[in-house]
Amino acid sequence: MARWLGLYKFPQVSYASSVVSLSDKTQFPSFLRIIPNDRSWSHGVALVLQYFGWTWVGIVAQDDDFGNQASYLLSDELKKAGICREFLMNIATPKFHENFQYVVHMMGTVSAKAIVVVLNSFSFSLMLKCLSRRDVTGKIWIRRNIDESDIALACPNISQTLAVSRQRGKIPGFSEFLGHVHVDETLENDYIKTFWEKIFDCKWPTRGLACLSNRTELEGSKFCTGKEHLQGQTTSSLTSSTLSETYGAYVAVYSIAHALQDLISCDVREGPFGNGTCAEIWDFQPWQLLYYIKKVRFWVHHEKEVVFDANGDSPTVYEILNGQETPQKSFSLVNIGAVDTTSPSGKELSINKSSIIWRGGQSQAPRSVCSESCLPGSSQIPRQGWPHCCFDCIPCPRGYIAKKRDMEQCEKCPEDQYSNNHRNHCVPKAEVFLAYEEPMGMAMTCAALSFSLLTIFILGVFVKHRSSPIVRANNEVLSYILLISLALCFLSSLLFLSHPTKVTCLLRQTIFGFVFTVAVSSIFSKTITVIFAFQATRPGSTIRRWMRPRILNSLVFMFSSIQLTICAIWLGTSPPFPAADTHSQLGYIIIECNEGSVIAFYCVLGYLGFLALGSFIVAFLARNLPDTYNEARFITFSMLVFCSVWISFLPTYQSTKGKAVVAVEIFSILASSAGLLGCIFVPKCYMILFRLNGHTHKWLKRSPGGTKEIHLHTPPSASYSSASSRVGRKPIK
8 A cells, every 4th residue: 555655645654564665765655654664673672682692592473574574684683793593483373373382392492592572462472371381481582562461471480571662752631531532432443442452351242252262261251331431540551562552643643743834834935846836735735745744853742853764764762671570579661771773873772780670680681692601711613503603612722812701713922922821811921041140050150160260270280380291292382272272162151151142142152163173173183293203203204394383283273264264154144143932932932042054053063073073083093002191092082072972962952942952052062171171181280290200201211110211312392292202112121
């Protein structure tokens, strides 16, 4: 009918129809209504569900055009709001009782607590009657309108009922009007008859007998006589839905009245119908009245502003009603909030939480979720084949956190922070490096200083007894160079302690590699001296020419220069630099020196190992040469210690992290340096300090068996061991 009337531009103002399709002005150009459409109500329901955290809901709707369209719109709004629908049950009206038995069965199996009902009052009441015989405690029923009778039927097993209902208004004089209504004066008015039955809880004989065969509930009911009086009856006797529709009709009539008033008050100078003309009050066209109705704007008793939008709908305010049980065991409707569709900023929800009383006197809203909230520290993992509201909670992995509830993904902590044990907060990582103050650092510092002082002491002993044969033997300059380099080796380990800086990172490996190269080069030269000394048995020998101190000392310079070149190339291409390792140890930032070029670093170690291996091989071959004091044996043992330490260092260095790497390298430096110092120089110091007659030239010339040697051709100041001159000569008996 709305489409047919629209063809002739006959204006229609509805007070109850909320079907969305009627907002299409192409099909229904002359249809207007003083209520919003169903999409607006669906959005309001979604806002209420969101507010209470009900993300797992069900829908029960009538299987007709009204129910199907409303359930479709509601499902669409729920999806937009991130709310999941567990089920949608469409109940066919012709098989009412059979379908409700199925509903009752389903209500005992579903897990959703919040149920949105798109049923008329009679259907909803019948469903509640059926459910009252079952234990469905905990369900929350959300309706468009709600009647006190519906709430009463919810007792004792139905938990809670809410309504998102159109705003109810007061009609001045309406109670007085009802008080003077007599049914005999309006006997042909079916609406008054229906109203009479509701007010006095009776049935008209003709209406009741016609339905008696289908409704056994009429047995025992009283019949209406028409003699009942409405005196003393007020609007409180009416249901909520009845009052809402009555108020809607009142506003619809007034909108037409205001349109007629505007039509009468038309100013010819501003006539809207072309050429400055106005409509004739006694002969206006339907489309002219429609023009004024669309432009209506007025207030109803300063409570509600009536205006039509471009779709012919009138924005309104939805009341959120909460059915509450009173101390007298009766039920009442309490307004707990509103959904305002007239707000300039859009649809807004306001709820007074303090006025809500849930079933059983609880102040907290019931839960209606598929999965319980994931606590901070865990994230949601969707369940396969389920809606997105159904998920499992998985703790965040190490280094990730979830600050809030129900986070879909854990957040990664910054590089300088790590996750706490609860995985809900990032805490700063502590910087880790081998410091002087900690026990290990103090121990290594004391060891380095002690060994360096011992080395300086031995150097002092050698300088003081520089004229003794043991000091002069095997090139005393090489001994001085070796002692000085060993002292520097001990001190170089201190560069590995404390907070790494750009300077210490540049110096620690290069100085370590250079001074150790000088030390090993000196040992290599001393080993060659021992070998050549036993080979140069004749005066004027060619080998003897190469035993000059200047030539032997130049070997140290040559070998050290090669290492110095490698270090210079390293520093020039990819030098070491301070770096922060944030991944190796949980909760710590390892402050270390990045070696820059790993190839250059291992070239330094490899060259050092090459010299050490050469010294070891040469000394090992000369270990059995006859001599009262054969230094080759001590060099062999010292290089064995040196090589063992650094061969063990390489796999340990690769397998450790953090400050343990620094500790391993410092230990290797101290151990290898101490091995060289102890094996080469401690025996000499013992002979110099404690065997006062054991380091003279005369003692060195005697044979092990107590025999006396012949005079040496080589003077005591020779650059090689005086004992070596005994090779190939027989003692005098």
